[in-house]
Amino acid sequence: MEEEMHTDAKIRAESGTGSSPRGSGCSLRHFACEQNLLSRPDGSASFLQGDTSVLAGVYGPAEVKVSKEIFNKATLEVILRPKIGLPGVAEKSRERLIRNTCEAVVLGTLHPRTSITVVLQVVSDAGSLLACCLNAACMALVDAGVPMRALFCGITCALDSDGTLVLDPTSKQEKEARAVLTFALDSVERKLLMSSTKGLYSDTELQQCLAAAQAASQHVFRFYRESLQRRYSKS
Amino acid sequence: MAAGFKTVEPLEYYRRFLKENCRPDGRELGEFRTTTVNIGSISTADGSALVKLGNTTVICGVKAEFAAPPTDAPDKGYVVPNVDLPPLCSSRFRSGPPGEEAQVASQFIADVIENSQIIQKEDLCISPGKLVWVLYCDLICLDYDGNILDACTFALLAALKNVQLPEVIINEETALAEVNLKKKSYLNIRTHPVATSFAVFDDTLLIVDPTGEEEHLATGTLTIVMDEEGKLCCLHKPGGSGLTGAKLQDCMSRAVTRHKEVKKLMDEVIKSMKPK
Numbered sequence: 001m002e003e004e005m006h007t008d009a010k011i012r013a014e015s016g017t018g019s020s021p022r023g024s025g026c027s028l029r030h031f032a033c034e035q036n037l038l039s040r041p042d043g044s045a046s047f048l049q050g051d052t053s054v055l056a057g058v059y060g061p062a063e064v065k066v067s068k069e070i071f072n073k074a075t076l077e078v079i080l081r082p083k084i085g086l087p088g089v090a091e092k093s094r095e096r097l098i099r100n101t102c103e104a105v106v107l108g109t110l111h112p113r114t115s116i117t118v119v120l121q122v123v124s125d126a127g128s129l130l131a132c133c134l135n136a137a138c139m140a141l142v143d144a145g146v147p148m149r150a151l152f153c154g155i156t157c158a159l160d161s162d163g164t165l166v167l168d169p170t171s172k173q174e175k176e177a178r179a180v181l182t183f184a185l186d187s188v189e190r191k192l193l194m195s196s197t198k199g200l201y202s203d204t205e206l207q208q209c210l211a212a213a214q215a216a217s218q219h220v221f222r223f224y225r226e227s228l229q230r231r232y233s234k235s
Numbered sequence: 236m237a238a239g240f241k242t243v244e245p246l247e248y249y250r251r252f253l254k255e256n257c258r259p260d261g262r263e264l265g266e267f268r269t270t271t272v273n274i275g276s277i278s279t280a281d282g283s284a285l286v287k288l289g290n291t292t293v294i295c296g297v298k299a300e301f302a303a304p305p306t307d308a309p310d311k312g313y314v315v316p317n318v319d320l321p322p323l324c325s326s327r328f329r330s331g332p333p334g335e336e337a338q339v340a341s342q343f344i345a346d347v348i349e350n351s352q353i354i355q356k357e358d359l360c361i362s363p364g365k366l367v368w369v370l371y372c373d374l375i376c377l378d379y380d381g382n383i384l385d386a387c388t389f390a391l392l393a394a395l396k397n398v399q400l401p402e403v404i405i406n407e408e409t410a411l412a413e414v415n416l417k418k419k420s421y422l423n424i425r426t427h428p429v430a431t432s433f434a435v436f437d438d439t440l441l442i443v444d445p446t447g448e449e450e451h452l453a454t455g456t457l458t459i460v461m462d463e464e465g466k467l468c469c470l471h472k473p474g475g476s477g478l479t480g481a482k483l484q485d486c487m488s489r490a491v492t493r494h495k496e497v498k499k500l501m502d503e504v505i506k507s508m509k510p511k
Contacts, residue, residue: 092335093342100474104455184474191477196471199350203487206467210480 028168028216029128033135033227036144040212041119043144046047048137049109049168054133056140060116066116067169075115080133094130098137101184107204109148114202116146127170128156130182130196137221151187153220155213156180159201165209167216185217217231246452253440254336259291260446265489267444270497272389272504274293274397281370282398286390289446290380292324295372297398301412302369303361312337312359312367316344319372320389325447333394334338336383340502343471344374347460351428351468353395358423366412368400381446384458384471388430393501397508398422398477426462430469433457433492438476458489 010025032046038044041057061074070076078099080091090182101120118140120133134154158169158177165172174180179199192210201209243250252259263267266290277283280296304311319341320328328334333341348354359368372394374387397420403412434445434453445453453476460468467487469499 036384089342089345092338096335096339097473101457101472104474104476177313181470186477189477189479191479192472192483193477194474195470195472197350197467198346200462200466202351202466203484206470206483207480210483 005233009040010078013150017076027145028219029170031135031220031223033139033223035139035227035231041096041140042142043140043142043146045131045136045139045143046137049132049135050170051124052128052132054125054136054137056133057119058116058137058140058144058145059119059120060146061111061114062117064115065112068110069113072112074106074113076103076106076108076119077115078102079117080120082124083125096134097130097196098133099199101134101152102137102141104193105148105150105152105186107149108143111129115234116141119207125171127172128154128168128182129176130154131156131168134194139224139227142224149188150164150177151185151221151224151234153194153217153224154182154183154219155220156182157209157213159199159205165212167212178214179205181206181213183210183213185214187217187221190214190217239381239440243331245448249449249452250318250437253436253442258442258449259458262444263319264440264442264455267496268446270389270500273498274290274393274504274508280394281400282396282414283380283396286386286393286398288382288389290378290388291376291382292378293374293376293390295374295385295394297394298371298373299368299398299400300371301361303368304364304367306424308356310360310367311356311363313369314354314356314372315349315361315369316348316372316374316391318382318383320376320379324376330484333446340383340387341374341475343384343458343469344372344391347388347428347430347469348391351426351462353392353424353426353428355425356421361412362405364503366403368402370395370428379447381448381450381469382432382444385430385432385444388460388465389497389501390400390426392424392429394445395422396424396505427494427498427501428460428462428468429490429494430458432445432462433459433489435478435485436475441482442484442502445466447507457486459486461487461490465491 032048034046043058046055064075078095080095095144110128118137131154138152158166159179161178179201181197184194262509271287273285277296281299282297285294320337322328402415402418435443435455458471
């Protein structure tokens with residue numbers, strides 16, 4: 001059946017210098033993506049970055065409650081469920097970040113008075129969680145066929161006490177780092193869509209991290225492209 | 236006639252002003268609204284501050300209480316911020332549990348406190364493993380006219396500078412804490428984080444200190460929190476239109492100037508308070 005062909009299109013892409021141990025510098029962990037694995041949502045994707053895994057489902061464009069409808073755009077909603085416990089204020093803050101990023105790329109004006117809901121479930125957290133959520137959300141939106149003006153990806157950088165940059169840090173590296181910066185970049189011009197940072201850092205370090213993230217985003221976008229090419233070339 | 240145009244096409248109306256490099260309230264694109272701060276107005280709180288940024292009004296009250304420290308950090312106290320956006324400040328908020336805007340603002344303030352290390356949590360320790368101070372910082376918005384994050388950060392900083400904690404001695408015989416209300420000392424504020432917010436229009440134009448209407452029409456927002464050494468505590472950009480590295484640099488320089496203005500204002504107010 002068609003469903004099985006889609007689940008066969010599981011792509012594993014190796015970027016940078018091997019999976020582990022990682023050299024210092026700009027290499028991302030091993031990542032993988034699987035699309036159309038859930039039957040109920042209009043689109044779904046599971047994104048793996050190293051050991052961090054997030055499952056995303058997209059429902060939309062669907063009917064919207066009158067209180068929430070916007071007359072000329074689609075209403076975007078993001079729900080983020082942590083692995084354990086009830087969602088708290090930190091999840092709300094992340095939902096707002098992801099929602100605003102999606103709103104900037106989704107062509108909401110093509111579907112006025114509808115709702116597009118993105119549901120994210122954290123399956124395992126081993127560092128760079130927000131970036132993984134963004135990537136999963138993007139892949140799920142593509143799988144659902146929601147019109148977008150660009151793709152986006154999430155990249156996390158960690159700065160340790162002597163100023164070395166590590167991309168896509170693990171939880172241990174994040175804890176020991178002086179600053180952790182997460183960026184969302186768009187695929188067309190590599191502009192900065194979203195940024196969320198933790199810790200103290202200087203202006204020049206920010207520019208360095210941004211440049212490194214822009215370079216790394218190329219790998220992620222190439223991975224998206226290959227993954228989608230493989231999936232659609234079979235059908 | 237202008238009022239009619241504003242109601243029907245608010246974005247076009249606004250663009251006309253932006254073309255002339257100014258805004259409906261007469262400000263330049265890089266100009267902040269008049270900032271006023273009033274410290275120590277709430278006598279029942281241990282520290283308080285009222286900040287007005289144009290029409291946006293935020294009041295911060297800090298209460299200090301005792302608590303047992305967490306087991307994994309027995310010498311650290313707590314600083315617990317909470318931002319409340321009541322229906323009083325704007326018609327868009329309803330009464331009931333905190334809405335998304337309030338939760339996001341609370342999380343933002345908590346991140347600023349954590350990242351900037353404004354207070355060393357070890358300073359709040361009275362007796363390691365047994366008793367620590369917990370500072371409850373309640374920020375209430377009285378009037379919402381945009382740029383709530385800048386006002387909250389400033390109010391928090393001013394209130395924390397105003398907090399006076401009494402001396403506490405643990406009596407060895409009874410193992411009870413004795414509070415000496417006559418001997419009070421100020422908190423050791425290590426850094427002064429100041430927030431500067433920008434709104435992005437039509438993916439290109441950046442304006443500083445957006446009002447409520449401008450926030451509604453903007454395609455994106457950006458908040459930079461900087462301390463006095465030019466280090467960034469927080470670069471909060473919740474989605475919205477993309478920005479290039481060069482635009483970010485302009486924002487940084489504006490944030491640096493803003494920091495100087497705010498620091499000067501606060502030093503003046505603190506100086507005028509001291510003799511009391």
